[in-house]
Amino acid sequence: MGVPPFxxxxxxxxxxxxxxxxxxxxxGGITRHYHFDIKYQNVSRLCHTxxxxxxxxxxxxxxxxxxEGEWWNADPEAVITQALQxxxxxxxxxxxxxxxxxxxxxxxxxxxxxxLKVKPGKTYLLRLINAALNDELFFSxxxxxxxxxxxxxxxxxxxxxxxxxxxxxxxxxxxxxxKSHYPNATFFMSARPYVTGLGTFDNSTVAGILEYEVxxxxxxxxxxxxKLSLFKPILPALxxxxxxxxxxxxxxxxxxxxxxxxxxxxxxxxxxxTIGLGTSPCQKNQTCQGPNGTKFAxxxxxxxxxxxxxxxLQSHFFGQSNGVYxxxxxxxxxxxxxxxxxxPNNTMVRNGTKVVVLPFNTSVELVLQDxxxxxxxxxxxxxxxxxxxxxAQGFGNFDSSNDPVKFNxxxxxxxxxxxxxxxxxxxxxxxxDNPGVWFMHCHxxxxxxxxxxxxxxxxxxxxxxxxxxxxxADLPKC
Numbered sequence: 185m186g187v188p189p190f191x192x193x194x195x196x197x198x199x200x201x202x203x204x205x206x207x208x209x210x211x212g213g214i215t216r217h218y219h220f221d222i223k224y225q226n227v228s229r230l231c232h233t234x235x236x237x238x239x240x241x242x243x244x245x246x247x248x249x250x251x252e253g254e255w256w257n258a259d260p261e262a263v264i265t266q267a268l269q270x271x272x273x274x275x276x277x278x279x280x281x282x283x284x285x286x287x288x289x290x291x292x293x294x295x296x297x298x299x300l301k302v303k304p305g306k307t308y309l310l311r312l313i314n315a316a317l318n319d320e321l322f323f324s325x326x327x328x329x330x331x332x333x334x335x336x337x338x339x340x341x342x343x344x345x346x347x348x349x350x351x352x353x354x355x356x357x358x359x360x361x362x363k364s365h366y367p368n369a370t371f372f373m374s375a376r377p378y379v380t381g382l383g384t385f386d387n388s389t390v391a392g393i394l395e396y397e398v399x400x401x402x403x404x405x406x407x408x409x410x411k412l413s414l415f416k417p418i419l420p421a422l423x424x425x426x427x428x429x430x431x432x433x434x435x436x437x438x439x440x441x442x443x444x445x446x447x448x449x450x451x452x453x454x455x456x457x458t459i460g461l462g463t464s465p466c467q468k469n470q471t472c473q474g475p476n477g478t479k480f481a482x483x484x485x486x487x488x489x490x491x492x493x494x495x496x497l498q499s500h501f502f503g504q505s506n507g508v509y510x511x512x513x514x515x516x517x518x519x520x521x522x523x524x525x526x527x528p529n530n531t532m533v534r535n536g537t538k539v540v541v542l543p544f545n546t547s548v549e550l551v552l553q554d555x556x557x558x559x560x561x562x563x564x565x566x567x568x569x570x571x572x573x574x575x576a577q578g579f580g581n582f583d584s585s586n587d588p589v590k591f592n593x594x595x596x597x598x599x600x601x602x603x604x605x606x607x608x609x610x611x612x613x614x615x616x617d618n619p620g621v622w623f624m625h626c627h628x629x630x631x632x633x634x635x636x637x638x639x640x641x642x643x644x645x646x647x648x649x650x651x652x653x654x655x656x657a658d659l660p661k662c
Contacts, residue, residue, distance in 0.1 A: 260317065264633055271464075271472035271479025273383045274630050280316065280375060280390035287391040298392035300373065304399075308360045309333075314350040317629040319377040319385065320564060320603065322427075323348050324417035325394055326371040330358040332435075336599035338571065339443050341436045347420060349378055349431050351564035352627040353601045362396070369413040370395050379422045380606035381561035387422070425606055428562070432577065432603065439595035447573045447593050448547035448613045455540070455548065456516040456582070457484050458523055459563050459604050459626070459636065460555030462533040464488065475558065481533045481634050482626065485514050488533040488635030496539070497621040500641055501652060513538040513638055523581050524607045527557045539621070539638065544645035546616040549575075551582050552602075553609045560607035563631065569622035569642075571598050572614035579608035587611070601627055616642045619652040 258275070267274035279286040282298040302308060310330075314321055324330075324347040333342050334357035342359075350356050376389040393414075420427040437445040464481040466472035474480040481488045492499075492508050499508040521528050542548065550572075554560055575591040591611060604610050625637030644651040 264629065267480075267630065268633060271466060271474040273473075273480065274318075276384055276386040277317070278386075280319075280321070280377075280386065280388060282373065282375070282390055282392040285392070289389055289391055298373075299395050300392065301395050301397055302360070302362045303397050304362055304366050305364045306362050308362070310358050310360050312348065312350055312356045312358065314352050314354055316352050318352070319379075319628075320349060320351045320428075320562065321375045322378055322419045322424075323350060323373070323375040324419055325360065325373045326415035326417040327367075327369075328360060328362075328371065328394070330360060332356060332358050335435060335597065336571070336601065338598045339438045340597060341438060341595070343434050345431065345434070346417070347427070347431075349428050351601060351603050352629075353564065353566050354599070354627075366396055366399055369415060372414065372416045374417050374419060376419055377422060378420070378424070378428060378562070380425065382559040389419070391416075425562075428603070429577075429605065432574075432605075435574075435597040436592075436595045437573075437598050445573065445595050445598060446615075447575065447596060448549075448615055449593060450547060451549045451613070452546045453542065453548050454515075455550045456553065456584075457550060457638075458486065458517050458553045458555050459484060459565065461558040461561070461631070461634070461636075462486065462488070463531045463558070464533055464535070475531070478531075480558075482631045482636035483533040484624075484636060484638045485517050486519070486533055487513065487538055487638070488535050489637045489639075490535050490537045490635070492537050496537075496639055496641075498655070500621050501654065509537045509539050509639075511539055511541045511641070513540045515540075523553050523555045524560060524579075525556065525581075527555075531557050533635070535635070539641050541641045541643065542616045543643050544617065544619060544650055546642075547613070548616055549611065549613050551609055551611045552604045553582055554604050554607055556607065562606040563604040563636070564601050564627040565604055565610075565624060566601040566627045567614070567622065567624045567640075569618045569620060569640075570614045570616070571600050572602075572612040573598050574602050575611050575613055577605055577608060577610040579605060582609040582611075616640070617645075617650075618642060619644045619650060 263274045279290045279293070281287075285296045285298045286293045287297045288294045312323060329344050329346060330348060331342050331344050332340060332348065334340060334355075336355055348356055348358065371394040373392040373394055374389055375391075377385055377387070379385050379387075437443070439445040460483065462481045462483055463474055463476075463478035466474075466478055471477070472479045483489075494504075494508045496509055499505050505511070552563075552565055554563065573596040575593060575596045576587065578587060578590075587609075588611075602610055602612065619642045622640045622642065623637055624640065625632045628636075
């Protein structure tokens with residue numbers, strides 16, 4: 185197996201910040217049977233012990249399950265619940281992890297370090313997935329270059345880099361070419377956050393170790409691993425937006441005859457959505473920890489999404505939307521303002537369960553604009569049900585007269601999660617050819633919890649295969 189136009193030697197799945205792995209096989213036609221004993225067991229990390237899901241007695245499991253990209257010494261659900269009750273920001277994580285292991289930079293964790301063993305003169309495909317809840321992350325391997333060949337399951341024009349940036353929910357495949365001879369050293373694989381907001385964050389670094397297999401019958405075979413030199417990578421500064429922008433601009437689709445970039449050229453509907461934080465009133469007889477005694481909130485076009493008690497998909501399919509959602513989500517902000525300039529005096533959001541309704545096969549252009557209401561911040565936006573093309577991005581306020589001429593309609597990157605630049609905007613295009621109800625939300629968990637989400641409803645097409653399937657007969661009732 186290989187990644188065009190490369191051929192790779194081996195495909196060990198390396199997962200950054202935890203994920204579910206399906207082992208990749210280099211030879212076709214092979215079937216293997218695995219047995220997994222999944223249960224709760226006590227797991228110790230950072231001098232704390234708590235009950236975790238284990239697979240065959242291991243956390244993370246044997247190349248199959250790891251559940252957290254960040255580690256809290258408390259229940260993460262309780263952390264979010266407390267933040268929503270107080271109106272303040274959530275407590276930050278106690279550690280980042282690589283494949284569930286925090287590594288040597290945290291207390292009591294030297295033995296909990298992920299190690300990737302490689303051979304000299306080989307090329308490995310590493311699959312990196314950011315499963316952290318609230319942080320975009322820089323990742324680098326000391327003294328090694330990485331060749332980016334895929335993002336979000338879409339091939340890209342390959343390019344070399346010392347560091348990658350990956351947002352929560354994004355995936356990146358890179359080729360790692362090992363040194364031609366045994367280097368007589370080991371190398372840290374490190375990651376730390378890219379931070380643009382004003383809130384508190386986990387300012388720590390997680391590390392694993394890239395370890396070369398010692399050649400047999402060599403002078404190195406008697407050398408202790410502990411005595412080898414250990415090199416550390418140089419990661420970008422925590423707020424290095426310049427690196428983030430340059431890295432994003434290098435991502436281009438292959439746009440070949442075998443892997444075409446089917447960018448919508450003719451647009452049926454245009455939308456302009458503002459993305460950002462705001463506030464909501466504190467309830468009576470309660471002390472809130474948000475700005476000026478309010479509660480933190482987040483919104484799209486100043487509408488903070490209220491989760492309905494009845495599923496949107498169920499309501500849509502059975503034509504019972506009354507009292508559940510409104511099909512009048514605004515196509516642009518109701519009150520325009522200087523989105524990245526001096527913030528307005530009124531920072532309160534509106535609440536609602538509103539959706540956009542699209543006919544089947546509508547071609548959509550959407551501009552996502554960051555706001556500085558409570559400080560500019562990068563937001564990784566994820567769209568369910570569709571891939572989209574990132575045709576342009578920039579800083580400041582989007583200029584509808586001059587910016588569209590800069591759109592790349594030839595080989596833009598295709599993906600399902602994109603970072604809206606801090607203090608800037610991003611333009612995407614997609615074809616609404618998948619009937620159903622599809623959420624779009626920030627992939628920072630705290631922002632989603634505060635309401636930074638909305639939904640698209642795509643109506644049925646005329647043909648049988650263009651219609652939403654009914655729920656299965658054995659679907660449990662809520």
